[in-house]
Amino acid sequence: MAKAFTPGLTVTARASYRARRILPIAGEVTVKAGDRVEAGTVVAQTFMDGDVFPMKVASALGAQPKDLPGLMLKQVGDAVRKDEPIARSKGIFGMMRTEARSTADGVIESVGESTGMVMVRGPKVPIEVRAYVAGTVVEVLPGEGAVVEAAAALVQGIFGIGGEVHGPVAMACAGPDEELDADDVTPAMRGCVVVGGARMTAAAIARAREVGAAAVVSGGIDDQDLRDFLGHDIGVAVTGSERMGITLIVTEGFGSIAMAARTFALLASHAGRTASVNGATQIRAGVMRPEIVVPLEAGGVAGEGAVVAGGATAGVLEVGTPVRVIRDPHFGVLGTVAALPEQPAVLGSGSKARVLEVAVAGGERITVPRANVELIEG
Amino acid sequence: MAAAHPPAAQPAKPVLDPASIHVIVATDCGSTTTKAILIELVDGHYRQTQRGEAPTTVEAPFADVTLGVTNAVTELQELSGRRLIADDGTVIRRSSTTDRDGCDVYISTSSAGGGLQMMVAGVVRQMTAESAKRAALGAGAIVMETIASNDQRKPHEQIQRIRELRPDMVLLSGGTDGGDQKKVVELAELIAPAKPRPRFGGEYRLPVIFAGNKDAAPAVERVFGSGFDLSVVPNIRPTLEEENLGPARDRIHDVFLEHVMAHAPGYDTLIAWADAPIMPTPGAVGDILRTIARKRGINALGVDIGGATTDVFSVFDGAFNRTVSANLGMSYSISNVCAEATMPRILRWVHLPMDERELRNRVKNKMIRPTTIPQTLEALVFEQAVAREALRLSFDQHKAFATSLKGVQQQRTVGDAFTQQAGGGTLVDAMKLDLLVASGGVLSHAPRMEQTALMLIDSFEPEGFTELAKDSIFMMPHLGVLASVHPDAAMEVFEKDCLVHLGTCVAPRGQGKAGKPCFAWELRGARSARGTMNVGDMELVPLAYDEACEMTVTPEKGFDMGAGPGRAVTRTVRGGTVGLVLDARGRAIEVPADEAARRATVARWLQALRVYE
Numbered sequence: 001m002a003k004a005f006t007p008g009l010t011v012t013a014r015a016s017y018r019a020r021r022i023l024p025i026a027g028e029v030t031v032k033a034g035d036r037v038e039a040g041t042v043v044a045q046t047f048m049d050g051d052v053f054p055m056k057v058a059s060a061l062g063a064q065p066k067d068l069p070g071l072m073l074k075q076v077g078d079a080v081r082k083d084e085p086i087a088r089s090k091g092i093f094g095m096m097r098t099e100a101r102s103t104a105d106g107v108i109e110s111v112g113e114s115t116g117m118v119m120v121r122g123p124k125v126p127i128e129v130r131a132y133v134a135g136t137v138v139e140v141l142p143g144e145g146a147v148v149e150a151a152a153a154l155v156q157g158i159f160g161i162g163g164e165v166h167g168p169v170a171m172a173c174a175g176p177d178e179e180l181d182a183d184d185v186t187p188a189m190r191g192c193v194v195v196g197g198a199r200m201t202a203a204a205i206a207r208a209r210e211v212g213a214a215a216v217v218s219g220g221i222d223d224q225d226l227r228d229f230l231g232h233d234i235g236v237a238v239t240g241s242e243r244m245g246i247t248l249i250v251t252e253g254f255g256s257i258a259m260a261a262r263t264f265a266l267l268a269s270h271a272g273r274t275a276s277v278n279g280a281t282q283i284r285a286g287v288m289r290p291e292i293v294v295p296l297e298a299g300g301v302a303g304e305g306a307v308v309a310g311g312a313t314a315g316v317l318e319v320g321t322p323v324r325v326i327r328d329p330h331f332g333v334l335g336t337v338a339a340l341p342e343q344p345a346v347l348g349s350g351s352k353a354r355v356l357e358v359a360v361a362g363g364e365r366i367t368v369p370r371a372n373v374e375l376i377e378g
Numbered sequence: 379m380a381a382a383h384p385p386a387a388q389p390a391k392p393v394l395d396p397a398s399i400h401v402i403v404a405t406d407c408g409s410t411t412t413k414a415i416l417i418e419l420v421d422g423h424y425r426q427t428q429r430g431e432a433p434t435t436v437e438a439p440f441a442d443v444t445l446g447v448t449n450a451v452t453e454l455q456e457l458s459g460r461r462l463i464a465d466d467g468t469v470i471r472r473s474s475t476t477d478r479d480g481c482d483v484y485i486s487t488s489s490a491g492g493g494l495q496m497m498v499a500g501v502v503r504q505m506t507a508e509s510a511k512r513a514a515l516g517a518g519a520i521v522m523e524t525i526a527s528n529d530q531r532k533p534h535e536q537i538q539r540i541r542e543l544r545p546d547m548v549l550l551s552g553g554t555d556g557g558d559q560k561k562v563v564e565l566a567e568l569i570a571p572a573k574p575r576p577r578f579g580g581e582y583r584l585p586v587i588f589a590g591n592k593d594a595a596p597a598v599e600r601v602f603g604s605g606f607d608l609s610v611v612p613n614i615r616p617t618l619e620e621e622n623l624g625p626a627r628d629r630i631h632d633v634f635l636e637h638v639m640a641h642a643p644g645y646d647t648l649i650a651w652a653d654a655p656i657m658p659t660p661g662a663v664g665d666i667l668r669t670i671a672r673k674r675g676i677n678a679l680g681v682d683i684g685g686a687t688t689d690v691f692s693v694f695d696g697a698f699n700r701t702v703s704a705n706l707g708m709s710y711s712i713s714n715v716c717a718e719a720t721m722p723r724i725l726r727w728v729h730l731p732m733d734e735r736e737l738r739n740r741v742k743n744k745m746i747r748p749t750t751i752p753q754t755l756e757a758l759v760f761e762q763a764v765a766r767e768a769l770r771l772s773f774d775q776h777k778a779f780a781t782s783l784k785g786v787q788q789q790r791t792v793g794d795a796f797t798q799q800a801g802g803g804t805l806v807d808a809m810k811l812d813l814l815v816a817s818g819g820v821l822s823h824a825p826r827m828e829q830t831a832l833m834l835i836d837s838f839e840p841e842g843f844t845e846l847a848k849d850s851i852f853m854m855p856h857l858g859v860l861a862s863v864h865p866d867a868a869m870e871v872f873e874k875d876c877l878v879h880l881g882t883c884v885a886p887r888g889q890g891k892a893g894k895p896c897f898a899w900e901l902r903g904a905r906s907a908r909g910t911m912n913v914g915d916m917e918l919v920p921l922a923y924d925e926a927c928e929m930t931v932t933p934e935k936g937f938d939m940g941a942g943p944g945r946a947v948t949r950t951v952r953g954g955t956v957g958l959v960l961d962a963r964g965r966a967i968e969v970p971a972d973e974a975a976r977r978a979t980v981a982r983w984l985q986a987l988r989v990y991e
Binding site: 049051052053054065109110112114115117119121158159222223224226233234235236237253254255281283326327328329331347348349350351352353368369371372374 | 537559560563573594597705717739745749752754755758825990
């Protein structure tokens with residue numbers, strides 16, 4: 001049987017989800033293997049070098065750079081406070097001496113004999129890494145962080161903005177093909193992961209932010225609405241660092257498109273449970289998709305199911321495989337693979353490409369390039 | 379000048395005798411695909427005989443680039459019937475030219491893992507910093523940031539920016555030999571405490587190449603201390619009038635192999651397998667283009683449009699330049715192209731009615747699902763319109779960068795630098811361009827060659843007589859590295875197998891009123907034909923590549939074919955799979971403001987060239 005590989009997005013009721021929680025630089029791990037953690041539990045912490053504040057001390061003193069070391073009141077390694085004198089000129093016969101003061105709190109990092117500049121390193125910046133998902137610490141990575149595991153329902157979205165948040169799942173639409181509008185979002189959804197159906201409207205996003213929702217998840221979003229919300233266009237799909245006060249995830253794509261029924265049903269079955277959500281999306285080397293993770297039970301003991309580490313997965317296309325068409329003219333259509341012809345076919349565009357036939361609801365069959373479908377995995 | 383930290387010894391490669399090289403295996407390890415080609419000496423001529431490809435295996439779960447190489451070369455083996463892969467997965471070498479199995483040389487390029495990413499710094503933005511940037515780009519790097527003493531940023535802003543970067547290496551330049559030391563040491567004092575972290579390997583020391591005032595080297599060494607892997611090479615700008623990029627560029631290649639590649643999974647093995655140093659892919663493309671331009675004595679321009687970036691390479695009067703437009707591409711970056719070009723500029727190339735709001739959603743859907751392909755003609759027309767704008771923007775950036783510097787080890791005057799500072803003096807002259815080579819998916823895989831030709835003409839607006847070609851299977855990287863081992867073989871394969879000759883564009887410079895006479899033309903030789911062209915018209919004259927003809931073009935007053943307005947020019951022209959494209963649209967190409975008239979005009983051009991037949 002002909003087979004083809006195509007990336008898909010995971011939508012699964014039960015997976016052994018592992019979150020590798022790593023500090024950007026070495027630090028201290030605050031949990032141990034076997035510990036039960038909540039999403040907000042700090043698992044590792046460290047301090048990053050503080051900012052550097054360059055100061056033109058020699059010129060402030062009217063001195064030659066090479067003379068600066070002899071004029072320093074503080075030496076490399078000494079702590080200084082803002083406005084504290086750090087160097088003093090010799091003056092004239094000891095009179096009229098000028099002082100240079102530190103412009104920041106910190107430690108003297110270097111004294112430039114060529115440049116006459118003094119560098120003061122600001123206070124260290126604390127960095128914490130949290131568990132993100134409620135579960136059990138299954139591995140400690142000394143000096144780096146920990147691996148947290150949980151049996152969880154997992155939905156990978158196609159695109160998102162905003163970082164990691166968590167909150168109870170709140171269903172705002174009655175069905176997957178219902179648009180999420182402002183009226184569907186209520187003040188009771190404060191702190192929640194609001195789940196809509198089809199497109200999330202600009203008004204719904206504004207309302208969700210207004211009531212203090214943690215995240216909004218829906219089938220689609222109009223590009224124009226996203227641009228208006230962010231205040232700029234997204235040129236390259238590397239997201240997650242937006243500071244908009246809310247995380248947004250679309251499960252299917254841009255435009256008016258319904259959420260896959262299976263995805264909607266899965267999220268609905270977890271209404272009220274706490275979900276961990278991350279909008280970070282990166283579509284380059286090292287693909288990262290946004291995700292909604294709903295830990296299934298306290299203790300986070302991994303049940304049966306595939307071990308998923310997040311990101312796109314690769315699967316096999318064969319007859320009977322459920323797929324979604326991901327490009328016009330059939331964008332968003334769901335169905336199952338009905339045939340995988342070996343020979344390339346000429347498309348309407350004039351290109352030759354390998355295609356497959358998809359059986360869609362109502363028994364109709366459509367032919368699409370293999371590159372234009374993705375597996376619905378679970 | 380000695381390196382502060384001498385480079386680690388590379389395995390000594392045997393000196394290769396070109397006469398004994400008959401079978402060559404070359405691979406290019408791209409971010410997603412590893413492409414292998416087999417080149418053989420057939421009846422006294424070097425020809426590319428087979429190609430194979432396999433997914434690149436540098437990322438988890440494989441994390442060993444050689445697996446992808448073995449798979450791609452195995453495909454060559456299956457297609458050619460020649461055993462190339464040993465049981466242990468290595469590439470077999472022949473002990474004599476009569477052996478049936480194995481190859482004589484194995485070479486490779488690589489852009490896997492995001493290629494080579496650099497930060498460069500120089501004292502004066504328009505002089506040493508620009509030279510540093512040129513050296514880095516010429517070596518095949520992506521320049522993430524250029525720091526200069528006069529870049530208008532405050533020191534703490536520069537430090538903050540440096541801290542955010544994760545470069546593979548830093549190139550620091552500044553000062554002429556014997557001149558001021560203070561500024562360049564000051565730059566070092568900014569970079570060192572900022573402690574930029576290397577992209578790979580948290581534990582290894584970031585390589586810094588110092589190519590500035592030689593007298594400042596000891597002070598720079600003191601500043602960087604033991605926290606960095608500093609090497610010192612001859613000054614990139616020893617005097618104000620002289621630019622010397624070669625040593626810095628060579629050192630970048632060395633550091634690329636020693637550090638960047640060595641930290642990528644499996645590359646230590648790949649380096650050992652290869653008979654020549656592994657080159658960054660764009661560096662190799664630049665090398666082959668330079669070789670071609672030098673050997674044929676022509677001006678050439680190459681473009682490689684990818685999903686994320688677009689590279690433009692040019693050689694004009696011997697001066698080589700390369701630019702990378704980091705966020706202009708056809709999938710990952712397609713949304714950015716639309717944002718930068720604006721939708722009206724893109725839609726000016728489209729003859730079909732399209733809904734802009736719907737298109738915006740489609741663009742975003744392509745961005746988030748970058749591997750999809752256009753199924754309908756409408757989708758293809760739109761995608762090719764986006765490509766025209768991505769190419770145009772990349773070319774604009776290239777023209778702005780490829781200014782009057784004369785490339786490697788060439789002389790330039792102080793006067794040139796000040797001209798350049800004023801923003802003029804691009805080396806790129808559309809009238810002088812002889813050969814325009816296209817590569818990259820949207821150009822290479824267009825269903826019809828006419829589409830590739832017109833995309834090139836619309837975006838680059840060549841003037842006079844310009845040969846158009848495309849890289850058949852993106853073989854230029856392989857041939858670039860081959861040129862370092864066997865330039866004649868590289869040249870022969872480039873001409874015979876790499877290039878698909880599309881034809882020649884004949885287009886006078888100038889502007890006139892639509893419908894008025896533009897030029898008269900006459901073809902003699904393999905084919906005889908003559909005609910006249912009115913302003914705004916396009917015409918396709920069938921002519922094969924091997925049908926070289928003499929062509930005389932007599933432009934009207936106000937139009938120029940290179941000899942001056944209204945003066946006739948006679949040249950030997952070659953056709954190709956498309957033929958001769960007569961373009962009387964003038965330069966710059968403009969479309970009517972009225973929507974209906976615009977669509978009708980564009981449709982007429984497309985029909986004349988049988989673009990979407």
